[in-house]
Amino acid sequence: MIKINKYELYEHSVQDPDVEARFIRSLYKRTFGKPPLYLREDFCGTFKLCCEWVKMGKDNKAVGVDLDREPISYGKKNHLERLPPQQQSRIKIIRGNVLHTHRPIVDVVGAFNFSYYIFKTRADLVAYFKSAYKSIGKKGMIVVDAFGGTDAMDANVEKRVVKGKGYKFTYIWEQKNYNVIRNEAEFNMHFKMSNGRVMRNAFQYDWRMWTLPEIREAMREAGFKKTSVYWEGVDKHGRGNGHFRALEYDDACEVWIAYIVGIK
Numbered sequence: 115m116i117k118i119n120k121y122e123l124y125e126h127s128v129q130d131p132d133v134e135a136r137f138i139r140s141l142y143k144r145t146f147g148k149p150p151l152y153l154r155e156d157f158c159g160t161f162k163l164c165c166e167w168v169k170m171g172k173d174n175k176a177v178g179v180d181l182d183r184e185p186i187s188y189g190k191k192n193h194l195e196r197l198p199p200q201q202q203s204r205i206k207i208i209r210g211n212v213l214h215t216h217r218p219i220v221d222v223v224g225a226f227n228f229s230y231y232i233f234k235t236r237a238d239l240v241a242y243f244k245s246a247y248k249s250i251g252k253k254g255m256i257v258v259d260a261f262g263g264t265d266a267m268d269a270n271v272e273k274r275v276v277k278g279k280g281y282k283f284t285y286i287w288e289q290k291n292y293n294v295i296r297n298e299a300e301f302n303m304h305f306k307m308s309n310g311r312v313m314r315n316a317f318q319y320d321w322r323m324w325t326l327p328e329i330r331e332a333m334r335e336a337g338f339k340k341t342s343v344y345w346e347g348v349d350k351h352g353r354g355n356g357h358f359r360a361l362e363y364d365d366a367c368e369v370w371i372a373y374i375v376g377i378k
């Protein structure tokens with residue numbers, strides 16, 4: 115029987131690194147009038163974004179930072195080693211804490227899939243953004259994602275069939291609880307295979323549900339001069355259409371994902 119790896123299932127379910135890489139490049143170009151070359155992927159896990167980044171341009175370089183040896187090893191075996199040597203040589207992985215890693219100096223720091231929600235206090239969030247600020251050059255930016263909505267304020271379960279070439283399974287995102295007093299929530303990610311087997315609690319998260327103004331204020335406090343929220347447009351059925359633009363006003367909705375950008 116083929117052993118299914120939880121990182122592979124995770125990547126198929128919640129990652130879109132090529133879309134994210136292009137989004138970052140276009141944001142930076144619009145802001146600074148030139149393409150960014152050096153990306154740091156914080157909380158990089160299996161560092162797929164780093165790999166997409168170096169594929170996108172022959173001068174692109176990427177550094178990934180993560181505390182955990184396990185996803186890094188998976189990424190080395192399954193992504194890095196499959197790249198041509200010329201691309202491999204432009205990726206560096208640091209096993210370390212994003213709060214204490216400030217070198218090399220890069221053009222963009224990116225943190226995705228809400229990883230910085232592990233910081234539960236404003237002091238820790240500001241410390242993280244300060245660390246990112248120290249790690250970028252004069253023409254530098256940070257890009258993070260955020261999610262929320264009325265659905266994120268209650269226990270609930272979302273199921274989605276994920277299929278592609280050679281795989282089909284159900285992704286199950288369980289919100290275990292929501293603590294209104296602390297604005298925190300716990301989540302579990304499970305996977306159900308087509309043979310009925312369930313991989314329970316493949317990933318578990320305990321997060322502060324940061325609001326958009328809190329994130330922007332923390333970025334400003336860390337030194338970023340300007341912040342913007344990129345909000346997703348909707349299709350004719352009212353579902354997210356994958357197009358994000360900078361907005362200062364929109365109505366609330368049940369579930370939303372947005373990007374917050376801080377400019378140095």
Ligand SMILES: C[S@@+](CC[C@H](N)C(=O)[O-])C[C@H]1O[C@@H](n2cnc3c(N)ncnc32)[C@H](O)[C@@H]1O
Nearest residue numbers: 157158159179180181182210211212226227229
């Ligand atoms: C949800 S995964 C994110 C994976 C990937 N960034 C993505 O977009 O899907 C969170 C990762 O953050 C790492 N992590 C948690 N705290 C960290 C810290 N202080 N410094 C570096 N990595 C950290 C964990 O080891 C884990 O691999």
